[in-house]
Amino acid sequence: MAGTRFEQAIAAIDAANADDPHTIEVRGQLRPKELAHAELMTAWLGRLDPAADEAQQLAARAHHLRRWSLPRSSYPDGRAGYLRWRTALRKQHADEVAGLLGVSGYDDATIARVQALIRKEGLGSDPQVQTHEDALCLVFLETQLADTVDRLGDAKMLDVIAKTVAKMSPAGLAQVADLPLRAGDRALIERALGGR
Numbered sequence: 001m002a003g004t005r006f007e008q009a010i011a012a013i014d015a016a017n018a019d020d021p022h023t024i025e026v027r028g029q030l031r032p033k034e035l036a037h038a039e040l041m042t043a044w045l046g047r048l049d050p051a052a053d054e055a056q057q058l059a060a061r062a063h064h065l066r067r068w069s070l071p072r073s074s075y076p077d078g079r080a081g082y083l084r085w086r087t088a089l090r091k092q093h094a095d096e097v098a099g100l101l102g103v104s105g106y107d108d109a110t111i112a113r114v115q116a117l118i119r120k121e122g123l124g125s126d127p128q129v130q131t132h133e134d135a136l137c138l139v140f141l142e143t144q145l146a147d148t149v150d151r152l153g154d155a156k157m158l159d160v161i162a163k164t165v166a167k168m169s170p171a172g173l174a175q176v177a178d179l180p181l182r183a184g185d186r187a188l189i190e191r192a193l194g195g196r
Contacts, residue, residue, distance in 0.1 A: 044135035059117035134172025161192035
């Protein structure tokens with residue numbers, strides 16, 4: 001395999017995510033969902049932290065590595081089932097990226113850091129984990145907000161949005177203004193942010 005270990009790792013992550021059977025339209029293009037999300041995470045990370053190190057960049061690219069392979073439907077309905085699914089996903093993403101990074105030549109310490117970022121260890125105390133969370137929230141708002149509003153309605157979405165923005169830093173929230181959103185969805189975000 002040609003290229004640096006970073007290029008090899010990114011190519012391997014992208015190849016794995018390109019197999020996503022689900023597609024999403026992002027900025028006018030229909031793409032494999034998790035590949036598009038990985039690219040957007042990378043772009044948001046670059047805006048939020050232009051000096052992001054390799055571990056941050058790798059974690060951003062692999063944050064939802066092969067997410068479709070563990071469907072939500074494999075866990076019980078309700079909040080408890082949802083939380084178990086999310087925990088299992090973070091473990092799966094971290095385990096799978098470790099294999100790809102090892103093949104690309106990364107050392108155990110770098111792999112462990114990428115895994116910690118993906119698992120969001122230290123959220124609230126680690127600035128790099130917060131930046132990762134901000135990027136995740138921005139990708140959600142950009143790519144899934146409209147469909148979720150259409151499915152749940154405005155009243156339920158106010159709670160979802162309030163929980164999302166509560167996880168974001170001031171730097172992350174400042175980027176929301178640049179998101180390409182429907183006017184009604186932007187108004188919902190402004191309502192959710194009303195007390196901030």
